[in-house]
Amino acid sequence: VSQSAESNARLGRRQGELVAALVAGGDPPAGLNADDVGAATRSIALKRLRELRLAWPTLCRDLEPGLEERFISYATERPPPLGGAIADGCAFARHLRRHRELPQSARIELLTVQARSRVRGDRTIPRRGPALRVTTLGEPPRLLAVLHFPQLRERWLKLRIPWT
Amino acid sequence: VSPAPKLGLGIGWREPLARFALELEDLGFVEVVAENLDPRRALPAGLEELRHRGVPVVPHGIRLSLGSAATPDRQRVRHLAAVAERLGSPLVSEHVAYVRSEGMEAGHLLPVERTRVALDALVRNVARVQQALPVPLALEHIASLVEWPSAEMDEATFIAELLDRTGALLLLDVANLYANAHNHGHDPLALIDALPLERLAYVHVGGGVVREGRYHDTHAHAVVPEVLTLLEELARRCSPPGVLLERDDDFPAASELAAELAAIRTALSRGAEQRVAVG
Secondary structure, eight states, X not given: OOHHHHHXXXXXXHHHHHHHHHHSOOOOOTTSOHHHHHHHHHHHHHHHHHHHHHHOHHHHHHTOSSHHHHHHHHHTTXXXXXXXXXXXXXXXXXXXXXXXXXXXXXXXXXXXXXXXXXXXXXXXXXXSSOEEEEEXXXXXXXXXXXXXXXXXXXXXXXXXOTTO | OOSSOOOEEEEEOOGGGHHHHHHOTTOOEEEEEGGGOOTTSOOOHHHHHHHHTTOOEEEEOSSSOTTSSSOOOXXXXXXXXXXXXXXXXXXXXXXXXEEEETTEEEEEEEOOOOSHHHHHHHHHHHHHHHHHOSSOEEEEOOOOSOOOSSOSSOHHHXXXXXXXXXXXXXXXXXXXXXXXXXXXXXXXXHHHHHSOGGGEEEEEEEOOEEETTEEEOOSSSOOOHHHHHHHHHHHHHOOOSXXXXXXOSSOOOHHHHHHHXXXXXXXXXXXXXXXXXXX
């Protein structure tokens, strides 16, 4: 390996360390001001949150008060997915669901968004084909299904789960 | 004579500003975020109308990651070229920055180390992109809250050598100059004086806010007076081919945006008067 290839690889490693420090909870690269990195970390998370509020109004409303701190603690540990705010919200909602913190109404929003859109490249775009998404909801649990046909009405199906 | 086309006064085109842009008199040009457009589909109506009126549209890339140690993604490069083709753009612009590393997205423009090694990587990546582009490329220096230690050269030397070695044009952002001056104590006028202004393609003017002592270049707040002063200082030194107001979020009333555009015009003409008086 040539010397320049080696220095370029070192450059790449340092770049990776800074990205990891900003969005994946990593330690800052040696020599960087930790306060500056902290401020940048928070600023990047807040920018994500601004976009999230537009794409996920129900989720954001139902997590108030405390949305900001909840999202920052999530976003500073997890890099933004490709697909922009819609995809970021999907990942955030799934994360909340795993921690049993996803509000009921936001489950419906998540279901709808997943049925209507898919990620392509950097963006989330409307689905061209039909899609079916299912979730459980409420106490006692019911099955909620949404069937999405582009250009047609969405069909919703709610079923009591008989064995619970 | 600047190698860049005359653009005039413009605004960053965003969907919520579509109506405002259509009603603006003397709109010189607009800029669109390249990644938000699909060149194979119909353009947003407001943008199509501007195209129809002959308003130049400059695609502004934010995700090429030209400053990465790694080579730019081919598909992203092709996309930027296709958008420029589709819009009949006079030029495209991107950043002196990186945004990802080994598949991990930062979701933000990050600063490149000012070292020989990083400069070589940038020159390589820019040259590769230029080969694929149908039009000239302008490069924008960024605002950053973090700074790499042990820079081997100052920012002006770094940018000037990058432009010199690649033949790229300069996109000067006076708000970014102000941000780095405020946050890191750089001298913005020294930077303006040391940059190759004869390669200037156009200028960005954006708003921001001070939070906990740091200036954040948000594009979601009003343009601060210090940024307009820097624009005036720039206009004392040269006649920018284009100046563009960037507003990405928390869109204010049309009257407020119109007032910001008017303030930009005032700063430009004040600077120009002093230039004439001196020169």
